[in-house]
Amino acid sequence: MESTNSLLEYYVSPIQGDTIANGSQLRPWKSIAQARDAVREQRSSGYNGPVNVWIGEGRYMLNEPLTFTAEDSGAGNEGRTAYRALPGSAPVICGGRRLTDWEPAGDGVYRSFIGAEALRSFGYTLFENGERAFEARSPKQGYFAVEGKGEGGSGGGRGFRFKRGDVPTIANAANKGLKVFIWPGEGEWNWFSETKPVAAVDWDKDTVSFYDPAPWGIDKGSRYRLQGARELLTEGGEFYRDEREGYLYYMPRSLPIEKQDIVLPLMKRVIDIAGGDGQRERAGSEEEAGLAGLIDDTGAANGIVRHLEFRGLTVEMSDFLPSYRMPESNRERMEAREGLIRLENAEQVTIADCVLRHSGLSGIVLNGRCKDIRIVNNAIEHLGFNGIYAIGFAPGEGEFESVAESDVNRGHAMAGNTVRAGGELIGHGSGIQLYQSGNCTIDGNVISGMPRYGISLKGLRYKAMEQAYYGTDVTWENHWDLLHARNNRIVRNDISDVMKDSQDGGMFEAWGAGLGNRIVGNRFHDSGIYFSVGYGIYLDDAADGFLVSRNVVHDLYGSGKGSLWFVIFAKGVDNVIENNLLVRNGAKAAIGTQEMAGEPNRDLTVRRNVVIDSCEQLYHFINWGDERLKEADFNLFYRADGGAPTVSGFRGGDTYGKVPIAWEEWRAFLGGRFDEHTLSTAPLLEEAERGQFRFSPDSPVWSLGWQALETED
Template identity: 45%
Template sequence: MTRTIYVATDGSDRDGNGTVKEPFGSLDRAVQEIRNLTAAGLLKPVTVYIRGGCYERSEPLSLDERDSGTPECPVTYRAYPGEEVVITGGKAVTGWERMEDGIWRASYDLGYVPSTLYADGRRVLQARLPSVGYYETDTPITPLHDHRLGITFKEGEAPEIPAGDCRLSVFVWPGEGEWNWFSETKTAVHYDAANRYLSFGSPASWPIGEGSRFYIQGSLAFLRAPGQFCIDESQGYVYYWPADSGADPNEQTIIAPAIKRILQIQGSSPELPVSGITFSDLTFSSTDFFPEYRMMENNVDRDEHREGLIYMRNAANIRIERCRLLQSGSCGIYLDRDAAGIRMDGNIIASFGHIGISLSGYAPGEGAFSGPAAADRNGHHAITNNYIEHGGELVGHGCGILLYQSGHNLIAHNRISHMPRYGISMKGLRYGELPAEIYGLTVTWENHWDFLHTRDNLIAGNDISSVMEDSQDGGMIEAWGVGRGNIITNNDLHDSGIHFSFGFGIYLDDAADDFTVCNNVIRGLYSTGKGKLWMLIFSKGIGNRIFNNLLVDNPMAISGIGSQEMAGEQNKDIEIASNIVYNSGNLYYFVNYTDERFASADRNLYWRNGEPCRIAGELPLAPKGPDELGRNVYEWSQWRTLREGSYDAASLCCDPLFVDRAAGDYRLQAESPAYSLGWQDIALGEFGPRQSYPV
């Protein structure tokens, strides 16, 4: 038998008893009832049925170890069958009156000023200039203007900014114009119109050189395009221009978010975790962003930015299943430091400001641990069958799933799309950046992997498309400075573009060692404008194994597989075998080369509309001409003379014979020459979620 508790919007915390006929009126009252039960010792499973309706939160619903279930008596919070439950972190704005030029306004006296707004489930951005796209910074006119303390408009682009505008902020990509790796949102405090210089209240994390992209936001004077809003605190109004010019805001649901997390699952300490709780079939929506956002430091989120619709710390064996996590100011789900065995299955995570699911363990050296093994506290999670889309809407380096110092995870059969940078990112800290001593131990080359906990992860069966939409130097699946034993297999990476600068398909960046990359399909990647699709698989690091991947119909790619040693991190002992590279650039690209780079390379099949197979970059050979990146092109016959003729001795340059390439059927015909090279068929129809949920 299961103990059942009921909550309804028309229930009563005072007069209700939690039954279906007399439900409680709030989730907090249900939590208190369960806490009473657990204090006495749970004797049976408990299910809280939440009746349909909208439950507004002005503060997070907080659970701790007193609310835990047990393996025999779990606790479940779920929507009543057939009813939709929405738990929201904001309040509705009503009473709109029409102004001019498509703009509406409503009285605003909620007692707080949000940094974002939502209308019928879509994010409404702050009024901004330019209305779309970016300005690019100019070099400061006067040396007194610090490159970290503000931005300079180019001549002819400086707008009129009302004096005393107190809500002005700048979204900017700090760097030298090329480093569009991380974005920041900075509060503006003063405008020097004569010198076109807008200064910040605090310095940016990096200098902002000429050509850095930015826009300014927050002034009513900037409300010049649909889909934007502005709050004028002095007048007590919110102004809104609907994305649909014919829409009436009085017939929309306009939510002003008030909090940054809705559900907080946090035990008192790592020794007292929350556990044994499931959340099913619920909608969590509408949280706020930060007035000012600073980029990560050494890939570590700052404490003030560790937020999500669902936040967990000191938690274990929690399940989030078939839920809808929508319209987050920051992340969908944030697992902070101590978290183990969390299962996230079959959820829809959409329209989030930063990251869909963030697994963020302890940074190397963080915490008072006895050694690296004791600091490995975030992992053994399962992220499966989720739809993760439209992320990074407020943070330019946002991605679908981030693994930072988190290992032994299963990331499988998710569909990820529409991200500004990565689809899936794995982060740690490369050897050259590690402290000399951690937890009282000297860090050496031999032991440095012990401190890197993003290891032994299985990334499998995912469908990833439309990423790298607003950033550069990234990939659809990416890794930097991580631990060993990670596997990337059977993923479909497709239909994604590089729109400026450069990017990759699978990107094993600095110090990404001991990866297995196999049975992946990379197809339909492209470039636009000044963008360059470089390598479809770019392998830095040591001892990576790249085999049985299908790289097909990426005609704008520079090459199928590339490598580079940089930043003092070794790049060697790569093993390459049985890949098909079809209409996808040169076979290999070497930004630089040593005889240790490839441990082996053979039994690959290459075809490029009948053109000869070529290698590009820098090789100890006589070049046949320049390549499009300013290096060289070499003939395949030259390449095969290196290392005593051991490279690609059995590889073929011929048509792989797809069943119906024009129709996107990349199965191989029975007589395909790829089979003689050891090709193993990839299950092409088994990518993405294995269950269907309404999006």
């Protein structure tokens, strides 16, 4: 221990630490938990100054999560407790154990004894030399397609009929750990994936049945793959878990197997930052909590963990689930709310300059009551599910007395992070997702390689709400009070290569979010829709009151059977789409609208947008109504082939836009109410480097009131 100017410092090293350690730089502790306990003792004795715990070079292999509670809180902003990499060091905190005791099992497969009871508790994913291994599967790439509903023609998600030959003969399949990774949704929707344990396979009737049904029906065309049976273990990088005998079977990518770094995760969270129970849910704000006498400098009085910092650390390798079930009304099930770092009942915690990699589920999870969490400049990669996942309370959930009290997941800053390669185990994984979490800033992140969204905001749409919550009747006028994913600033993010394995989604997406969200100054680019339909920016059902402004959307495309339907799809009410640049997008239309599920779609403003070589249609209105547009003008549309814009779907039941009307006919519609000043002419756009756009001083966009993208918002 060293203390200078009231700064308390401890040191940890897995290499130099020994039994006579005292936490000093010369005699560091071997484990981080020893330092944590020493800090806890100092805090309980009244020390309120800052603490630095310096973590030295090496790999810290954990047998259980590294846990921080309210007792470990810092003492205010001036007395934070920081766990930091020692300068020049790159410490790694690992949530697994290295497997070294292997024996040959034939055909290039090896096995290691874990123990039957242990193997039922953990080890649902595996890593070799920092690369994920997968449960033995078929097919190895892509999917099979369901042939039809299960036996008796019953959909119901209880099983399905397969094409003969797709499911190989597996003796005693239900006892061999066979599972099906599947996209339920009647063969049409590919919104959420599930992993279903198989109860039985009938090879005479070509049917598979599950122990528990999927929430949605399964029918012809639903995509699936088989995994988890010994008979499927045929390629390097695949494993099989024999829970009856307690062996893990693995076919390594490289030999000899003893020299490979093969790690079996033991825990679903590696760092667990969790305050305890108490009266915290009663306080709707820090001010109210202070008046109630619930908060002190450390947070210990009310069970909240506060004022911690984690900086420069690598946190890796957490476990997956035996099976995964999709959310209920966007509300993630509790067993899936896990991450390499998980926070709950936490405030003013910083995670910065870290590497978070190889998760079973998400990278960082902010569950339940979390406020003012800073997630800054981290590399978050190779994730089983989402990169960053903030999960607040659903309407009516929690022991709250009012709607205002339930708004307890908010105020986070997620900035400068690189989030890539998500959804490796859950097909709808996304970069950053906020569920019922608001007043957040998502700024300057680079997101790529996601099977579904880049960034998503979720809540609950009005028509899906119950009649009353917390003793208050729900009305159209007050229902937005229940939607806490509001007033979020999504700014300056760079998103590419998403929507890789799902449909009816977008690079940014919102569904049932609250009011006041701003999508400003982002770059969405180089991403495809590979089957069915998808969009660039997607304001889905009941996404109301959004500002979509100064974004650049370029080089989006449809591939194979996929179609980029609209660059921007705006449902909801009172949304504003202004001053966006859309370039080289292979879309059906620049902007689409639709009213569905009984949720209104009206009063949309579209102004000062520039659309270049992106589509033939400027607008596509599904089920047009005269209240759909509030304002549409001062836009610019240009095609290098000289084609004028068209508009479709706004009259005569032309839902799919098969009969577009000419531009001048649209401008005369409703007495010339829309696009009076909109131009169809060359924009004089310069592109010094790919994706770096600037209009020349002579461009006609300036006469339309175009605002330069680099100006402050």
